[in-house]
Amino acid sequence: GNSVTQMEGPVTLSEEAFLTINCTYTATGYPSLFWYVQYPGEGLQLLLKATKADDKGSNKGFEATYRKETTSFHLEKGSVQVSDSAVYFCALSDGYGGSQGNLIFGKGTKLSVKP
Amino acid sequence: DAGVIQSPRHEVTEMGQEVTLRCKPISGHNSLFWYRQTMMRGLELLIYFNNNVPIDDSGMPEDRFSAKMPNASFSTLKIQPSEPRDSAVYFCASSLDSQFNEKLFFGSGTQLSVL
Numbered sequence: 001g002n003s004v005t006q007m008e009g010p011v012t013l014s015e016e017a018f019l020t021i022n023c024t025y026t027a028t029g030y031p032s033l034f035w036y037v038q039y040p041g042e043g044l045q046l047l048l049k050a051t052k053a054d055d056k057g058s059n060k061g062f063e064a065t066y067r068k069e070t071t072s073f074h075l076e077k078g079s080v081q082v083s084d085s086a087v088y089f090c091a092l093s094d095g096y097g098g099s100q101g102n103l104i105f106g107k108g109t110k111l112s113v114k115p
Numbered sequence: 116d117a118g119v120i121q122s123p124r125h126e127v128t129e130m131g132q133e134v135t136l137r138c139k140p141i142s143g144h145n146s147l148f149w150y151r152q153t154m155m156r157g158l159e160l161l162i163y164f165n166n167n168v169p170i171d172d173s174g175m176p177e178d179r180f181s182a183k184m185p186n187a188s189f190s191t192l193k194i195q196p197s198e199p200r201d202s203a204v205y206f207c208a209s210s211l212d213s214q215f216n217e218k219l220f221f222g223s224g225t226q227l228s229v230l
Contacts, residue, residue: 036219041223042221042223043119043206043208043220043221043222043223043224044158044206044208044219044221045220045221046218046219049218089158103148103160103219104160105157105158106157107157108157108158
């Protein structure tokens with residue numbers, strides 16, 4: 001079945017360091033891909049998305065490129081801040097038209113950024 | 116808008132008791148989702164509604180779980196009787212439409228502890 005695999009955390013970085021959180025997926029068809037972020041004590045928020053191969057999603061300095069050949073959607077940021085400390089979830093939707101009713105999440109990767 | 120509102124924020128109960136979680140989606144959103152988050156299993160979709168109608172409840176773990184959406188502004192998730200393994204954070208989310216890649220807006224969750 002469809003699934004998402006993320007690198008396990010926690011990830012601890014110093015401020016201004018480069019961030020990569022790996023995400024690979026298994027899916028039939030052409031899923032849409034998402035990154036959600038969960039700040040402490042809050043619900044998840046959509047960070048960015050890509051709906052087709054080679055699309056790049058970007059927001060708040062974060063980027064991820066939909067790579068069909070490697071079935072990956074790695075999250076990157078060039079210079080992290082303390083305020084980026086959160087749990088990051090990779091997800092895919094396998095429903096027709098990208099229905100989020102079938103959104104499948106990875107286990108999440110906790111990021112801690114130290115000043 | 117106040118966002119997706121869930122209540123209570125925390126619930127502690129004893130095994131065998133009935134638990135009711137509540138959710139108020141964002142006004143105007145047509146789709147509502149219930150998720151469960153645990154360390155072991157991550158985020159799992161339990162059920163989702165479109166225009167107050169349950170569309171997919173295949174994620175509901177067993178008959179002890181039931182969800183209703185009597186109108187566009189209110190939904191409940193009930194567990195009866197509750198068991199310790201039900202302990203988790205339960206999230207409600209809403210979106211404009213489940214079919215067209217509309218992003219999900221999550222509530223802050225209900226932390227449930229069943230003793």
